[in-house]
Amino acid sequence: MKVISQSVIEARKDKFDLRPALEFVARHRARYEAGVRALMSVESQPVRNWSSLPFTDIRTLEDAGVNLGQHDIVEVVSRLPEVFQNLSQLTTMDCSAAAQVPVPVFEPDGTWKGKVEMVDEDTFPLKGMHPTRILIGRSTGSTIFPTALPKSVYGGVRERWLYQLHVFLHEFFHSMEYLRRDRMTRRDVQLELDGAPFTLDDWWMRWEQAFTAKNQPKPPTRYAGLYIGDLNAETYEKRPDVFVHTLAEQVCESFVGYLLGIVPNDEDSPDFKAHSPQLWALMDQLARSTFISG
Ligand SMILES: [Zn+2]
Numbered sequence: 001m002k003v004i005s006q007s008v009i010e011a012r013k014d015k016f017d018l019r020p021a022l023e024f025v026a027r028h029r030a031r032y033e034a035g036v037r038a039l040m041s042v043e044s045q046p047v048r049n050w051s052s053l054p055f056t057d058i059r060t061l062e063d064a065g066v067n068l069g070q071h072d073i074v075e076v077v078s079r080l081p082e083v084f085q086n087l088s089q090l091t092t093m094d095c096s097a098a099a100q101v102p103v104p105v106f107e108p109d110g111t112w113k114g115k116v117e118m119v120d121e122d123t124f125p126l127k128g129m130h131p132t133r134i135l136i137g138r139s140t141g142s143t144i145f146p147t148a149l150p151k152s153v154y155g156g157v158r159e160r161w162l163y164q165l166h167v168f169l170h171e172f173f174h175s176m177e178y179l180r181r182d183r184m185t186r187r188d189v190q191l192e193l194d195g196a197p198f199t200l201d202d203w204w205m206r207w208e209q210a211f212t213a214k215n216q217p218k219p220p221t222r223y224a225g226l227y228i229g230d231l232n233a234e235t236y237e238k239r240p241d242v243f244v245h246t247l248a249e250q251v252c253e254s255f256v257g258y259l260l261g262i263v264p265n266d267e268d269s270p271d272f273k274a275h276s277p278q279l280w281a282l283m284d285q286l287a288r289s290t291f292i293s294g
Pocket of ligand 1: 172174248249252
């Protein structure tokens, strides 16, 4: 049996340490605030009545620590480029887990089991539990489940709010792609840019090509880097469902970077466009396009 050193095990678990992302937000707080101001200075152009989007367990969301409220979410979504609002298949904000922390459960060798333990924000971390290794946010494509960002990860309220905005936007992109993970469904989504028609699948294939190429772009964020080991031509061939999931994480994080202009990365770059020019350009194509049907 191969013996794995404790430092290797801890390093694996530390990939789920959210504190560096919050420290990044704190270091670049002014840039974040500018990003939020730019996003909110766009005129509200709701393509549907977002204020009637059902929020279940809204009291839980309101009573939880730091998160985006219903008003914040409606204000943000109604200012997104129209194509994103049209592509979204979001039908429900399920806030039942808004005051809970999803804690990753690890194998003895430090790899993630793919499971979480839900812990009340008020009691997190439980005895023996690491205070900053957590997961955050979840969606099914049509439902987004906000979860808590406890103060043991980072004390600053505004930093946590800014990161919850990041998480919400990330999950919002899942509402555009998650239910369209087969090629035929993506081909049914018709778009147009500068008079040229294309499908959502045409666009998605450019991401596939980027991440299976020899000169693979670096992951847009530290979080996206968690999955980079599975983003290669071999996984694309042999485990297509793993590939589409890992690619979607790159796309969702790039979406946040495109909208806010900044996302946490290991290079400490405060400018997403400069950090990930290829990913920025791909997202810009979709952002400027028009939704036709699908
Ligand atoms: Zn995701």
